[in-house]
Amino acid sequence: MVVVMKERASDLEVETVIASLVGMGMDVHRSTGAARIVLGVVGGGKVDPRLIELMAGVHEVLRITQPYKLASRTFKPDDTIITIGDLRIGGDEVIVIAGPCSAESEEQVHATAAAVKRAGAKILRGGAFKPRSSPYSFQGMGEAGLQLLRSGANTYDLKLVTEVMDASQIEVIGKYTDIYQVGARNMQNFTLLRELGRTRKPILLKRGIAATMEEWLLSAEYILAGGNTDVILCERGIRTFETFTRNTLDLSAIPIVKELSHLPIFVDPSHGMGRRDKVAPMARAAVAAGADGLIIEVHNDPDHALSDGAQSMFPAQFDRLMAELRIIAPAIGRSICLEPVARRGWAR
Amino acid sequence: MATELNLEALRDEIDKIDEVIVRLLDSRARCAYTVGRLKHELGRPIYEPAREAAVIAHVRRVSEELGGPLDGDAIARLYERIMDEARRIQRVEAERDAREKKEKE
Numbered sequence: 001m002v003v004v005m006k007e008r009a010s011d012l013e014v015e016t017v018i019a020s021l022v023g024m025g026m027d028v029h030r031s032t033g034a035a036r037i038v039l040g041v042v043g044g045g046k047v048d049p050r051l052i053e054l055m056a057g058v059h060e061v062l063r064i065t066q067p068y069k070l071a072s073r074t075f076k077p078d079d080t081i082i083t084i085g086d087l088r089i090g091g092d093e094v095i096v097i098a099g100p101c102s103a104e105s106e107e108q109v110h111a112t113a114a115a116v117k118r119a120g121a122k123i124l125r126g127g128a129f130k131p132r133s134s135p136y137s138f139q140g141m142g143e144a145g146l147q148l149l150r151s152g153a154n155t156y157d158l159k160l161v162t163e164v165m166d167a168s169q170i171e172v173i174g175k176y177t178d179i180y181q182v183g184a185r186n187m188q189n190f191t192l193l194r195e196l197g198r199t200r201k202p203i204l205l206k207r208g209i210a211a212t213m214e215e216w217l218l219s220a221e222y223i224l225a226g227g228n229t230d231v232i233l234c235e236r237g238i239r240t241f242e243t244f245t246r247n248t249l250d251l252s253a254i255p256i257v258k259e260l261s262h263l264p265i266f267v268d269p270s271h272g273m274g275r276r277d278k279v280a281p282m283a284r285a286a287v288a289a290g291a292d293g294l295i296i297e298v299h300n301d302p303d304h305a306l307s308d309g310a311q312s313m314f315p316a317q318f319d320r321l322m323a324e325l326r327i328i329a330p331a332i333g334r335s336i337c338l339e340p341v342a343r344r345g346w347a348r
Numbered sequence: 349m350a351t352e353l354n355l356e357a358l359r360d361e362i363d364k365i366d367e368v369i370v371r372l373l374d375s376r377a378r379c380a381y382t383v384g385r386l387k388h389e390l391g392r393p394i395y396e397p398a399r400e401a402a403v404i405a406h407v408r409r410v411s412e413e414l415g416g417p418l419d420g421d422a423i424a425r426l427y428e429r430i431m432d433e434a435r436r437i438q439r440v441e442a443e444r445d446a447r448e449k450k451e452k453e
């Protein structure tokens with residue numbers, strides 16, 4: 001923290017500020033400039049910057065450390081790499097998650113899982129408990145849906161991510177999933193975040209629709225503070241004045257998160273755009289901007305999807321997108337969803 | 349001095365392009381590997397001259413549209429080498445597969 005004194009601050013005012021900071025257990029480094037005096041404040045004590053700002057002679061108080069610690073790159077300079085089995089998230093390889101918005105039937109889950117696996121996706125997505133804007137929309141299949149998703153993922157050798165909406169669902173979802181997803185609407189459900197911090201499965205934390213970077217990273221901090229170090233941030237669009245798309249996908253979040261934090265960042269172009277014809281260009285841009293992964297809605301029959309059909313890609317569109325991404329990723333020195341050739345012989 | 353700096357910058361650019369080319373060749377080789385496995389399962393031969401001719405015709409067309417210093421013949425010569433390697437990958441894997449089957453018997 002840096003305390004900037006007013007130009008005409010008296011010696012007494014400066015000394016009073018220093019005395020109270022020292023009294024709070026801080027070390028104060030005083031620099032006397034040509035016009036004003038600046039106090040550098042470090043140490044383990046607890047200081048409310050607003051109280052200091054109210055003191056006589058103080059011009060302003062600048063916070064130099066972020067309010068989030070464990071999520072910050074200052075705390076951990078190296079990128080966090082999350083390992084699930086043979087999968088590495090946050091490394092050189094860009095990981096693609098794909099699947100339907102919700103589990104609807106065995107046929108739908110398996111057909112979609114087969115299609116996304118064929119295209120190269122490494123993780124299956126799909127909801128069993130759906131947070132819908134309207135209480136009259138399809139609410140998901142519950143545990144039966146989880147069973148379908150798990151069996152789809154197992155059959156096609158995919159990992160699984162599914163959304164948890166409430167702390168009461170953590171246990172049942174934990175029986176089936178590899179990654180818990182926290183949706184945009186729950187980004188600041190601190191009770192849920194704290195409970196997830198006690199689990200030891202990776203958390204995909206979506207950015208709230210009106211959340212700043214700092215609020216988002218503070219939400220991650222709740223999970224990290226509980227001892228769960230495997231948090232994946234996911235940009236999914238924020239609310240702006242533009243109504244053409246469902247939300248405005250904030251791709252600037254990618255380089256900013258990379259600077260502020262060591263956590264991997266994914267992008268969800270499906271929810272951000274809300275229209276399937278606009279998903280591919282944003283997915284390409286996200287990879288080019290350095291995203292560690294994508295989460296994309298794909299449905300074997302989008303026209304008959306029970307939720308979010310308009311933003312779900314057809315399997316053939318997803319195939320084409322993956323082929324394009326395999327060309328884009330190398331341009332920035334990365335790979336995307338590689339087939340593990342060496343470990344797989346033809347005999348099997 | 350200016351030309352020296354330029355040379356350095358251009359060589360740097362070539363190094364960057366090479367990194368991308370190698371990664372793309374890697375992706376291509378992985379694809380060829382999977383194609384080999386499918387051909388093997390379907391009982392089709394590794395060497396399919398019609399397909400190779402189609403690949404050459406395709407890249408020839410692309411490079412001629414670009415109109416750069418690499419003309420159609422030049423790109424065809426490069427692709428012959430690339431396909432040699434793809435065939436070799438498929439042959440090595442087919443041989444290993446045959447060997448493993450024999451050991452099991």
